[in-house]
Amino acid sequence: MAEPLEILILCGSLRLESVTHRALEEAAKGAAEAGGVPVWGDGWVHRLPMCGTAPSGDPTVAEFAAAAHRASAFLWGSPEYHGTVSGLLKNALDYLAFEQTAGKWVGLVATAGGHQGAGATLITLRTVARSLHRWTPPDQVSVAQAERALSSEGAFTDPAVAAKLRHLGAGLVGAIRRFRDPTLV
Ligand SMILES: Cc1cc2nc3c(=O)[nH]c(=O)nc-3n(C[C@H](O)[C@H](O)[C@H](O)COP(=O)(O)O)c2cc1C
Numbered sequence: 001m002a003e004p005l006e007i008l009i010l011c012g013s014l015r016l017e018s019v020t021h022r023a024l025e026e027a028a029k030g031a032a033e034a035g036g037v038p039v040w041g042d043g044w045v046h047r048l049p050m051c052g053t054a055p056s057g058d059p060t061v062a063e064f065a066a067a068a069h070r071a072s073a074f075l076w077g078s079p080e081y082h083g084t085v086s087g088l089l090k091n092a093l094d095y096l097a098f099e100q101t102a103g104k105w106v107g108l109v110a111t112a113g114g115h116q117g118a119g120a121t122l123i124t125l126r127t128v129a130r131s132l133h134r135w136t137p138p139d140q141v142s143v144a145q146a147e148r149a150l151s152s153e154g155a156f157t158d159p160a161v162a163a164k165l166r167h168l169g170a171g172l173v174g175a176i177r178r179f180r181d182p183t184l185v
Helices: 019-033 059-070 087-094 119-131 159-180
Strands: 005-011 036-040 073-079 105-111 141-143
Touching: 005 019, 005 059, 005 087, 005 159, 019 036, 019 073, 019 105, 019 141, 019 159, 036 159, 073 087, 073 119, 073 159, 105 119, 105 159, 119 141, 141 159
Parallel strands: 005 036, 005 073, 073 105, 105 141
Antiparallel strands: none
16 A cells, blocks of 8 residues: 655644634645645644754654654745744754655745735745755745635635645645656656
8 A cells, every 4th residue: 555645734823813824724635635644743843942952852852853754745834924934933944854854845835914925935935945955846825914814714715825725735745746756747
């Protein structure tokens, strides 16, 4: 049987009604529909000590490293904070090492309060991905004007945004498969 294509999802917002988290949920739905297995990294991201301060053998660090190692691909999502990635997500990314990440794909999502969207944050995430020797698909999703992005039921007010997010998740699974078997189109 083919091994499960685990997608480790790392979200850079702790807010209960986080738009970034909802955006990642939509992308995860697309990945699951395409055969991926979403694994939420929230439990680790929220508990990781500041990078460089963890005592040796810290169990959260060890569990996070094992999950990153197992993952076939990653989904990273961040709110734009002062033109860049949130500290919460950056701290988690700082724990990642080449041996857990090289050659793996990472899908990128970012949200912003402003109408210009989170382009600067996406560029930064792409730079981090490259520094970790990862592949990023050409698609990425920026959710602008985050306060207006969701209805009171938590659905995306613009169905095109939800569709783009699901497409991103499905595309990530497609990228892993094509990378493993270039004869697939
Ligand atoms: C500390 C901080 C800095 C922010 N900086 C920006 C910014 O530079 N540009 C922008 O458009 N929105 C900015 N925002 C708004 C957030 O990007 C926006 O509310 C985001 O989508 C919230 O994500 P969340 O709902 O997942 O927490 C900032 C918000 C905070 C709390």
